[in-house]
Amino acid sequence: MPDGNADALARLRDALVPDIPAQAGDMPLQAFSRAVTRARRDFTAARYAGLADDLAELIPAARSTSSAAGRSLAAQVYHLAARTLIKLSAPPYAWVAAHQGEQAATASGDLRALAEARRDLVSLFHRAADYGKARDLTARAADLMRPQLSGAAPTAWGAYGALMSTGAIAAARMEDRHSALAMLEEAAEASQQAPKLVLSAGHVVTYRIGVSIILGDAGTAIEHARGISPDDIPTVERRASYYTGIAEAYTLWGKTDRALRALLIAEKIAPAEVRRSNSRRIIEDLLHRDPHSNLSGLRALARRVSVTL
Incomplete structure (x- = not known):
């Protein structure tokens, strides 16, 4: 791993699990939202090392927010942290981010955040070669989320489709062709409702x-x-x-x-x-x-x- 990546990874790790009790972050909700949008843009542009640094700065704000909107943004920060840590080949730290993301997503009740948090867990179980667990998590999440998609925001459709796409890879690893192809079909249907940059x-x-x-x-x-x-x-x-x-x-x-x-x-x-x-x-x-x-x-x-x- 290039030195810059290793340093950024260490800063993100320490933000997720600080050596001493973390100070509360103080960031107005609008500024927090803009920062999360920039972070998503950097992820889609594959600027992982710089993104890890930015996320390390955002995690204190994610940890301290208490409103429903703030918790939804916090879940997105942890989701981006998990995805970035996966990209930087640091799954142990990604598990920490995914766990914190699941907690924030559940507290927010935001369907998009819930789908993204579940996708992170599916990805990590897949990378741990626990393909059956990854496939079954996806199937269970689909059963729970599908009835809520009617009238859902386009970003929620995108997160749901990304979850199905990731689950399809795990199902294929199990040689479960039927489930893999069915999940891909759901993802394709979701992509028709989602923003193009999301899915x-x-x-x-x-x-x-x-x-x-x-x-x-x-x-x-x-x-x-x-x-x-x-x-x-x-x-x-x-x-x-x-x-x-x-x-x-x-x-x-x-x-x-x-x-x-x-x-x-x-x-x-x-x-x-x-x-x-x-x-x-x-x-x-x-x-x-x-x-x-x-x-x-x-x-x-x-x-x-x-x-x-």
Whole structure:
């Protein structure tokens, strides 16, 4: 991990679990709301290290707020902290953020916050390889939230669809094709009601690619990728995931030159995404498949992300 990321991660960790009782944060609600909006923008732009620093500054305010609107914003801060810590490969701290986010979301009663908090837990159970728990949490959350979606705010629809998309990945890991595809269909339906920056049809396609890869169907993953334009994915974070998914599918398909091309595009879009563990595994796989590779740029890319044979 780059030193800047490690320092930012440590500051966020200490904000979540301070060494001494934390001082209450004093931030007017409007300023708090604007700061959370900026933080969401930074996450979608894959600026994780800077975001970790900003979130560390926001957590005291999240901890001290008591109004329903403030608790909803607090839940969003913890949600962004959990997602950022996952991106920075720090799941133990992400569990802390997710737990605090669940508490804030429950106190707020905000459907969007509840869906985001549940998604964080699903993601963390998935990363702990407890795929059954992740899938079942998603299914239970769907049963509870679905009746509340009628008339819900567009952002709540987006959070619900993102939860379903994440749960579909866990179901695929269980080889539960039926549940995975059903969850993706729910996510696609939710995307029609959601703001494009929160959950677009293009976002859902990136998860369709992931599910197809997990189920061993690289060809279907590529078909999904070809079915949309990258411009249909409005956030940098998901657009980079689109290309790393293509790279993984082409690697499984044995088309290493196309896999490398997709990784290089992903790196150009969001360098932080190519430094994550899944992208690094793809690069390692490409190197192992052809240790004397003459592919232009592969070894240079491996050096940039500190991957060696």
